[in-house]
Amino acid sequence: MLINPQILCLRASSALIFNWGNHVAYRTTLKHFLMRQQTEITGTTGEFTSLMGDVSSACKAIANLVRRGSLSGDLAAAVGINVQDENQKKLDVMANELAIGWCERGGQLFGMASEEMEDVYAVPAKLQRGKYLLIFDPLDGSSNIEVNGPMGTIFSILKTADDNGEPSAEDFMQKGTEQLCAGYVLFGPATMMVLTTGQGVNGFTLNPDVGEFVLTHPDITIPEDTQEFAINASNARHWEAPIQRYIDECLAGKTGVREKDFNMRWVAAMVADVHRIITRGGLFMYPIDAKIKEKGGRLRLLYEANPMAFIIEQAGGGASTGRQRILDVQPTSLHQRVPVIIGAKNEVDRIVAYHAEFDASSS
Numbered sequence: 001m002l003i004n005p006q007i008l009c010l011r012a013s014s015a016l017i018f019n020w021g022n023h024v025a026y027r028t029t030l031k032h033f034l035m036r037q038q039t040e041i042t043g044t045t046g047e048f049t050s051l052m053g054d055v056s057s058a059c060k061a062i063a064n065l066v067r068r069g070s071l072s073g074d075l076a077a078a079v080g081i082n083v084q085d086e087n088q089k090k091l092d093v094m095a096n097e098l099a100i101g102w103c104e105r106g107g108q109l110f111g112m113a114s115e116e117m118e119d120v121y122a123v124p125a126k127l128q129r130g131k132y133l134l135i136f137d138p139l140d141g142s143s144n145i146e147v148n149g150p151m152g153t154i155f156s157i158l159k160t161a162d163d164n165g166e167p168s169a170e171d172f173m174q175k176g177t178e179q180l181c182a183g184y185v186l187f188g189p190a191t192m193m194v195l196t197t198g199q200g201v202n203g204f205t206l207n208p209d210v211g212e213f214v215l216t217h218p219d220i221t222i223p224e225d226t227q228e229f230a231i232n233a234s235n236a237r238h239w240e241a242p243i244q245r246y247i248d249e250c251l252a253g254k255t256g257v258r259e260k261d262f263n264m265r266w267v268a269a270m271v272a273d274v275h276r277i278i279t280r281g282g283l284f285m286y287p288i289d290a291k292i293k294e295k296g297g298r299l300r301l302l303y304e305a306n307p308m309a310f311i312i313e314q315a316g317g318g319a320s321t322g323r324q325r326i327l328d329v330q331p332t333s334l335h336q337r338v339p340v341i342i343g344a345k346n347e348v349d350r351i352v353a354y355h356a357e358f359d360a361s362s363s
Contacts (some may be wrong), residue, residue, distance in 0.1 A: 058102035111167025141269025152271025176327030238289035316350030
C-alpha cells in the first residue's frame with residue numbers, strides 16, 4: 001500500500017523535522033541558524049535576529065505576490081517614473097510597500113532606503129525605533145514580469161552611528177565593508193534566500209508547506225576559475241577596451257589565447273545571474289560603457305553592487321568596478337551607480353589587470 005507523504009511540523013530546538021513516509025529529514029530554519037550565529041558574538045541582544053525575521057516575512061509576502069502573477073491583476077502596468085528615471089511598474093510599488101510594511105514595526109530599524117524611493121524612509125516616530133538601517137531593492141528584474149521570468153529581492157543591513165533625531169541620507173553613506181548582513185531572495189521554481197553575515201554564505205529554501213526558510217545550501221563557495229560569463233552583449237559597441245579585450249578572448253574559445261571554450265548567459269535579473277554564480281560558478285558583468293558613463297554605471301552601489309559584492313567575496317569570489325574593489329567605494333549619494341564585475345576570483349583579477357594595463361597605456 002502506498003503511503004502519502006506526511007509532514008510532521010515538530011518544533012525541535014534547532015530544526016524543523018519533516019517526516020516523509022519512513023524518511024525523517026532534519027532541516028535547520030533560518031531563525032535557528034541566525035540564533036546560533038548570534039550566540040557566538042559577545043553582547044548580542046537578539047535584535048538582529050528579530051529584524052531578519054521581519055525581512056524574511058517581507059520576502060515571503062513578495063514571493064507570494066510574484067507567484068500569483070496575473071491572478072493579482074496587471075502587475076506589469078506602468079504607474080510612473082521612479083527616481084532612477086526608469087518605468088515603475090505596479091509590482092515594483094507593491095513590493096516596496098510590502099517591504100516597508102513588514103519591517104517598520106519591529107522596533108529594530110531607524111530608517112530604510114529603497115531603490116524605488118527618492119529619499120530615506122524614516123520609521124515613524126510613533127513607532128519604536130532601533131539602531132539598524134535597512135537597504136533594499138524590493139523587486140530586481142521587474143522587466144521579466146511580462147514573460148514570467150525570474151525576479152528577486154536584494155537587501156543589506158547597516159548600523160547607524162547615531163539613532164537620535166531623524167535618519168538622513170548621510171547615515172547610509174557607509175562603505176560596503178560596513179555591512180552587517182547582505183542577502184537576496186530568488187523567486188524562481190523554488191523561492192530561495194542566500195545570506196551572509198560576514199561568516200560565509202548559506203542558502204535557504206522556502207518550504208511552502210510550513211512557511212519557513214530552511215537551510216539547504218550550507219557553506220557556499222565559488223570556484224576561482226570558470227568558463228561561463230554573463231553580460232549584456234547588445235552593449236558591446238559601447239564597452240571600454242579592457243572589457244572588449246576580455247570578451248573577445250572568451251569568444252575566441254579554444255583557438256584563442258585562453259585555449260578553452262566559454263559559455264555566455266544573460267537573464268536580465270541580477271539576482272538570477274548572481275545565483276547561477278553562487279550555485280555553479282561563473283562571472284557577471286555590467287561594466288561602464290559610453291552609453292552610461294555620465295551616470296557612473298548601470299547598477300546601484302547601495303541596493304545592488306554592495307550587497308552582491310559582500311555575498312560574492314564571502315563565498316570566495318571577487319568583486320570590482322574594474323578599477324576598485326566595490327566594497328571600498330565610498331558612497332556619495334543614495335542612488336549612486338557603479339560598474340560591476342563579480343564572480344570567479346581569477347577572472348575578476350584578470351579583468352582588473354586589463355583595466356590597469358589600459359589606463360597605464362592611456363596615460
